[in-house]
Amino acid sequence: VVNHSPTDLPAFTINVSAVSARGGAPLFSFSNTVQNMAANESRELRTAISQTLPPAQMPDWQELRTEVRITARE
DSSP states (O other): OBOOSSSOBOOEEEEEEEEETTOOSOSEEEEEEEOOBOTTOBOOOOOOOEESSOGGGOOOGGGEEEEEEEEEOO
């Protein structure tokens, strides 16, 4: 995660889903909470994912579309 802004960001939640380019339900997804980030700061996030397909049946990365949703923490 990179804060390209010249201002600090308050805590937020990031939700990421990977969907087949053909559509359908997410193949895998994860959520993570990011604490306050300073201006121009970057962080590496690690988290477990929940997936609906065994790894051998997962499409190539070129056939995936990523959906990212960021929500403010209250």
